[in-house]
Amino acid sequence: MPSYRLSDFIARFGGELLGADVEIQQVATLEAAGSTQIAFLANPKYARQLAETAAGAIVLGDKARALTDKPRIVAANPYLYFAQISTLLNPPRRPAPGIHPSAVIAAGAQIDPSAAIGPFVSVGEGSRIGADCVLAAGVQLGADVQLGAASWLHANVVVGDSCQLGERVIVHPNAVIGADGFGNAWTGEAWYKIPQIGRVLIGNDVEIGASTTIDRGALGDTVLEDGVRLDNQIQIAHNVHIGKHTAMAGCVGVAGSTRIGAYCTFGGSAMILGHLDIADKVNVMAGTLVGKSILKAGTYVGQYPVQSHEDWLANAAHLRRLDGMATRLKELERKVGRFDADQGE
Amino acid sequence: MPSYRLSDFIARFGGELLGADVEIQQVATLEAAGSTQIAFLANPKYARQLAETAAGAIVLGDKARALTDKPRIVAANPYLYFAQISTLLNPPRRPAPGIHPSAVIAAGAQIDPSAAIGPFVSVGEGSRIGADCVLAAGVQLGADVQLGAASWLHANVVVGDSCQLGERVIVHPNAVIGADGFGNAWTGEAWYKIPQIGRVLIGNDVEIGASTTIDRGALGDTVLEDGVRLDNQIQIAHNVHIGKHTAMAGCVGVAGSTRIGAYCTFGGSAMILGHLDIADKVNVMAGTLVGKSILKAGTYVGQYPVQSHEDWLANAAHLRRLDGMATRLKELERKVGRFDADQGE
Amino acid sequence: MPSYRLSDFIARFGGELLGADVEIQQVATLEAAGSTQIAFLANPKYARQLAETAAGAIVLGDKARALTDKPRIVAANPYLYFAQISTLLNPPRRPAPGIHPSAVIAAGAQIDPSAAIGPFVSVGEGSRIGADCVLAAGVQLGADVQLGAASWLHANVVVGDSCQLGERVIVHPNAVIGADGFGNAWTGEAWYKIPQIGRVLIGNDVEIGASTTIDRGALGDTVLEDGVRLDNQIQIAHNVHIGKHTAMAGCVGVAGSTRIGAYCTFGGSAMILGHLDIADKVNVMAGTLVGKSILKAGTYVGQYPVQSHEDWLANAAHLRRLDGMATRLKELERKVGRFDADQGE
Incomplete structure (x- = not known):
């Protein structure tokens, strides 16, 4: 494992060195770090751990610069610096x-x-895989798929016909990009499948979590702009448009044709209905x-607040009667207000 | 790409032609359509787009027949007609x-x-694949699986031992049919796995979304009747029975042994507990x-309604005290009612 | 199919035989069982089915011993006994x-x-697969993965680099163990990916459902202790710790760094936020x-209670005004209390 001195980090990422220019081999948490490891303090809540850490060095913010005597780097954004x-x-x-x-690569x-294509990968006709891409074992690409430079599809990812992914896109295992959207017309007797003829278009620097599914558009395309980050088990329906640098935590669902702006965040399990802005x-x-x-x-x-089962039983029943309670409250106000008037207030 | 005239559509699907019998190459939305494309108007809400569309022709309903001068087909169900x-x-x-x-096909x-079996597909002993079926790359079938004519399993779908799928069934990538249901008996010290010896039985014309999971029955079978439509990321537990033509949007969960009727619809993320009818x-x-x-x-x-964070903080706290509020309201009514009586009302 | 007498079961699992020592070939429900099958009664709610069953024999508890004349085994825990x-x-x-x-097995x-390695399986460098393991078709293992004796990975499961699974672990199809956790630092302009350098460590006798995802730790490890049971479509984020014998039903999500104790249960679709105990x-x-x-x-x-759409419309609107209702109730109490005082009560 290569090692670096704190001054090497500063040469690359900036920041201010305080204390000895020690050698660092790995990152770790304040709790777990040893003498050849560097930890970080971004949240003052963990300042107590700083006092007890065995870390060889610390990355911290300007306000925390004096909280330790250890070798340390003062950085504007300690969490980002640590990540670098x-x-x-x-x-x-x-x-x-x-x-x-x-x-199996189609003619x-x-x-x-420069790309690395693993075992049991199939690539359909007309597809183009850019420089330095990695397709791990079991990745299945349809026809006419485009994959920009330095993108990485992990094991068993599936990408359907005609979908396009930009550069430096990461897709985690078992995610599915470009399955048919859910479109059905009712005939009066049964559902009739609507052909899903759009694509999925994904920008640069997008990351997509394990088992996440992103459906192709019904007529137009489903679009993820640059820098979007999706966690695991997310469902993005057909014709959704997600603006740049929006991030979604695990298990989020977005229904069809919804248009989401840039720089948004969605907590886990949030559900966004269709045709919204x-x-x-x-x-x-969440x-x-x-x-x-x-x-x-x-x-x-x-969010419906969690309670003990007993409290919930006592409280939740009233949710079904809130309208009645509101009416009774109004009636009381009418009467009591009149008493006020009657009594000359 | 083949092209058709409006009269070709009418010969196939019925409807009434108004205006020129133009040539059409593709379908598109009102917004995106060009002169060789046909769009549709099913929802009067989009009538404004009709005025502005560059589409070569329109499918619309009887009430909207006079809303444009363009070549058009008047159909009883414009959305279905367009899908056709x-x-x-x-x-x-x-x-x-x-x-x-x-x-790898077992002896x-x-x-x-007439079936098409893609790369990296395995088919277990005793399985039978009907005419015109497609098994895309990476599909893994267990033993004694039956697949009716013209069914299509997309990439990396898994079907477990002894499951049966009807005709014209479509299963999207990475879906799993026939994994063990979740059955555990508590020994007093640990969970003991209950063998899951039932099957999954799926009728004709069923469509199953990407990464959806349908567990085999514990003792009896899990059943999806004809025409059921499941979107992505859905979980169907063991011994669930879903009636014909029921449709579920993404991320729905149905717990064990629940029996769902025919012609139902479930919005995204709905969760149905077990042993229900x-x-x-x-x-x-949703x-x-x-x-x-x-x-x-x-x-x-x-559905718990979404609010701004400030409003939610102010309101949600009272959910934990609804029972107290109800008691206080009743007490007020008792008192105020008595005032009424005291004052001769 | 082998068959056993009731006395064979008693020799293995204990319990008391009442009635004839009949031969049994299979288990079934009370409703479906025939004369060569054994059913069970664990819940008195189903006692009526006991009267009507055609089962050849029954497993039941001590209190129910006299509810039938059929050949039967009286057991302390009839459900567990039946499972055995x-x-x-x-x-x-x-x-x-x-x-x-x-x-494809790396050098x-x-x-x-004694292990069985199926078609289209890849195993990375340094990985170790224990005795009697099964890796079904399409399983993809990274480098340095460890798999204890008698574990079974079903079709298309993916396990990332350096993850460790104990003995007798079962992982159902398309589950993903050891994908990167969702870690991003904001640069001021875009998300910067935090390397996820921890592992997933799974104890003995753990079962993991189809399409469930368990992310590797960011710095430390994600841990599932012995005997944990996870159903399908569950998301376990980085650095989560789940204590022994905890069980989670389908579609549960657990956000990062949350520490869950032993012997817990989580109903379907429950969502646990991050950094909790x-x-x-x-x-x-659920x-x-x-x-x-x-x-x-x-x-x-x-849980927000389900209602008819009409009732929900009437009631849910007040959720947005609960704070106002609480204020008005307080004001009424102030006034009515004063009336009480005014009137000498």
Whole structure:
């Protein structure tokens, strides 16, 4: 494992060195770090751990600069700085370029010689795989798929016909890009399948989690702009448009044709209904169902609070009678207000 | 790309031609369509787009027949009609019949010569694959699986031992049919796995979305009747029975042994608990948790409304005290009622 | 199919025989069982079915011993006893040991000769597969993966680099263990990916459902202790720790760094936010969002009750005004209390 001195980090990423220019081999948490490891403090809540850490060095913010005597780097954004160090110390295990003999590459598919194509991969007709791409074992690409340079599809990812992914896109195992959207017309007796003839278009620097599914458009395309980050088990329906740098935590669902702005965040399990508009810089908290458009930046919530079972039984029953309670409250106000009047107030 | 005239569509699907019998090459939305494309108007809400569209022709309903001068087809169900045109214009890219040399077919498995078996497919002992079926790359079938004619399993789909799928069934990538259900008995110290010895039985014309999972029965079978439509990321537990033509949007979960009727619809992320009965023609809206049987057709909801974070903080706290509020309201009514009496009302 | 007498079961599993020592070939439900099958009664609710069953024999508890004259076994835990019989009668179809010729095993990977490695399996460098393991078709293992004896990975499961699974672990199709966690630092302009350098460590006797995803730790490890049971479509984020014998139903999500105790249960679709502590023996009911730590054993709920659409429209609107209702109630109490005082009560 290569090692670096703190001054090497500063030469690359900036920041200010305080204390000895020690050698660092790995990143770790304040709790777990040893003498050859560097930890970080971004949240003052963990300052107590700083006092007890055995880390060889610390990355911290300007306000925390005096909280320890250890060798340290003062950085404007300690969490980001730490991530940059970690990236330097932990380059991904990149397979060697070349096409595994078991892979099935259709005639006419173009694969850059620097790309690494693993075992049991299939690539359909007309597909183009850019420089330095990695297709791990079991990846299945349809026809006319385009994959920009340095993108990495992990094991068993499926990409359907005609979908396009940009550069440096990462797709985690078992994700599916470009399955048919869910479109059915009712004949009066049965559902009739609507052909899904759009594509999925994904920009640069997008990351897509394990078992996430992104459906192709019904007529137009499903679009993820640059820098979008999707966690695991997310469902993006047909014709959804997600603006740049929007991030979604695990198990989120977005129904068809909804248009989500840039720089939004969605907590885990949030569900966004179809044909809505969500403005830029909207934060939707975990577990929230968004049933109408949100046209203004801000934080939105719809979480039912957890309670003990006994309390919930006592309280939740009234939810079914809130309208009755509201009516009774109004009636009381009418009467009591009149008493007020009667009594000369 | 083949092209058709409006009169070709009418010969196939009925409807009334108004205006010129133009040539059409593709379907598109009102917004995106060009002069060789046909669009549709099903929802009067989009009538404004009709005025502005560059589409070569329109499918619309009888009430909208006079809303444009363009070449048009008047149809009883414009959305369905449009879907039929799209199906005609967009036949799926069907792989050629035959078994890819990399596929592993167990001795004794029967595969119709018209079926197309892709690379890296395995088919277990005793399985039977009907005419015109497609098994895309990476599909893994267990033993004694039956697949009716013209069914299509997309890439990396898994079907477990002894499961049966009907004719014209479509299963999207990475779906899993026939994994073990979740059955555990508590020994007093640990969970003991209950063998899951039932099957999954799927009727004709069923469509199953990407990454959807349908577990085999514990003792009896899990059943999806004809025409059921499941979107992506759905979980169907063991011994669930779903009646014909019921449709579920993405991320729905149905717990074990629940019996769902025919012609139901479930919005995204709805969760149906176990051992319930849901009648025919029940519509459950998105995000709703169904915790008791629904014995009457109709629309059911349990959505917590989204609010700004500030409003939610102010309001949600009272949910934990609703029972107290109800008691106080009753007490007020008792008192105020008495005032009424005291004052001779 | 082998058959057993009731006395054979008693010799293995204990219990008391009442009636004839009949021969049994299979397990079934009370409703479906025939004369060569054994059923069970664990819940008195189904006692009526006992009267009507055609089963050849019954397993039941002591209190129910006199509810039938049929051949029967009285057991302390009839459900567990029945499961043990079912396991005896339904051994899994175990593939023969050996490595399928299509599998790609990296140089240096160690595979016990008793293990069964299916078609299209890849095993990375340094990985070790224990005795009697089964890797079904399409399983993809990274480098340095460890798999304890008698573990079974079903079709298309993916396990990432350096993850460790104990003995007798079962992983159902398309599950993903060890994908990158969702870690991003904001640069001011875009998300910067945090390397995920931890592992997933899974104990003995763990079962993991189809399409479930368990992310590797960011710095430390994600841990599932012995005996944990996870259903399908579950998302376990990075650095989560799940105590022994905890069970989660389908579609549950657990966000990063949350620590869950032993002997807990989580109903379907429950969502647990990040950085929380959940004590031992906590039961969280289906659909509940847990947004704060739970430090005491017990049952917790946060379910919005389902209603007819009309009732919901009438009631849910007041949720947005609960704070106003609470204020008005307080004001009424102030006034009415004063009336009380005014009138000398």
